[in-house]
Amino acid sequence: MSTTDAPADASGGSVAAVTAALVTALIGAGLSQRAALTTAGMARSTWHYRSHPRPAVAVPVAHTTRRAPSWLASCEQDTITAKLRDGFAVGWSVYCTFYEALDAGDPVASLSSWYRIARDRLAPERPVRRTRKHRATAIPQLLTDAPLQAWSWDITHLKGPYTKVTYQFYVVIDVFSRMITAWRIEDHEDDDLAREMFQDAFTAHGARPRIVHSDGGSAMTSNTLTGLFRDLGIEVSKNRPRVSNDNPFSESWFKTAKYAPTYPDYFTSIEQARGWADWFVDWYNHHHHHSALEGHTPADIHHDTWRAVHHQRVAAMNKLYTAHPERFTHPPVVKSPLASVGINHPITDERLQTG
Known part of the structure; x- marks a missing residue:
């Protein structure tokens, strides 16, 4: 309750009036206005309006109907x-x-x-101003249920020893297994180098994918490389402009590599970069327990050797559950990898068969 709404006291005056009188007395006794108001417990705004009351209005006008002098008629x-x-x-x-x-x-x-x-x-x-419209591009979509069906590739920069000195890391990844199927490090981007990398990869794997996905970089869209794919009957899939999520597997792998504890602040030479990449790619393919593969390595999925590992894990978890059931709320379930992987394509929870 505010002092202005307080009921009258026994002497006939309101509490607000008594408080105001107390403030006046305190000011007269030598206290500052601020100190007097604080002592009496009265707000400064209340004291101001009691000391300088607004003139009475014969016919009040509601706020919703009031008009300012500056308003237009x-x-x-x-x-x-x-x-x-x-x-x-x-x-x-x-x-x-x-x-x-x-x-x-x-x-x-x-x-x-x-x-x-x-x-x-x-x-x-009101007329709407025309805005620039970018060329409409189809959303890239692909779905795989086995290795060597779709490859994704990209090029990233590796820092060299000096400013503006970088090495180009060409990386090709199998979409289904996440295994690195080809890579090379050069001091520049070149479509002939990319073509050579893919030709060597096709020979090494004894097969070629049905589709190769990439972004719209110059090396990716060159006639040298796309002509090779066309001659071999390989479909080409491209990112939409300014949509980095259209190439998620390559982008994710680059982050895995560059955030690894062994990744240096910079490479002193292209030979050092190639040595590190050779070690890291081998480690990633054969020893990295990939979270999207339910902890299996890309090589196990790519070469279809993951089932033996899966059964071993199931036996180990069952043994642990039998020995200490009190540590589990329900029997442990060891999941197998997803049966299909895609880009911009709905994925179900269907799993690879373990039998």
Whole structure:
């Protein structure tokens, strides 16, 4: 309850009046106004309005119906609306219409008022400025249920010993197994080098994928490489412009590599970069327990040797559960990898068969 709404005390005065009198007495005794108000427990705003009461209004006007002197009259708003509507009809903007009226000697109000009226009254009729439209590109979609069906590839920069010195890390990854099927490190991007890398990979694996996915880099879109794929009957899939998530497997692998504890701040030479990459790719393919593969290594999935590992894990977990069932809320379940992997394609929870 505020002091202004307090009930009258026994002497006939309100609590607010008594408090105000106390503040006056304290000020007269030498206290500052702030100290007196704090001692009496009265807000400064309350003291101000009691000391300087507003003049009484014979006929009060509700806030919703009050008007400021600067407001436009209804007829002035209607005039601006009519001028805007005429300007919109011939494709003029608010800005252009205002200056046409200004040059004619009848602006009525300021430019900001014209914009406000256009927003409030003519939003549906207001001409929409054309915006740049990027070329529509189909969403890349692919679905795999076995290795050597789809490969994804990209090139990333590795820091060299000096500013603006980088080495180009070409990496090809199998979409289903996540295994690195080809790689090379060079001091520049080159479509001939990329073509040679893929030719060597096809020979090494004794097979080629049905589709190769990449972004829109110059090496990826060159006739040298796409011509090779076309001659071999390999379908080419590309990212949409400015959509990095269309190439998730390559981007994810680059982060895995560059955030690894063994990744240096920079490479002192291209030979060092190649030595590190040779070690890391081998470790990743054969020893990295991939979270998207339920802890199996890419090589186990790629070469279809994961089932023996899976059965071993099931036996180990069952043995642990038998020995200490109190440590589990339910019998442990060892999942097998997903049966299908894709890019921009719905994936079910169907798993690879273990039998």
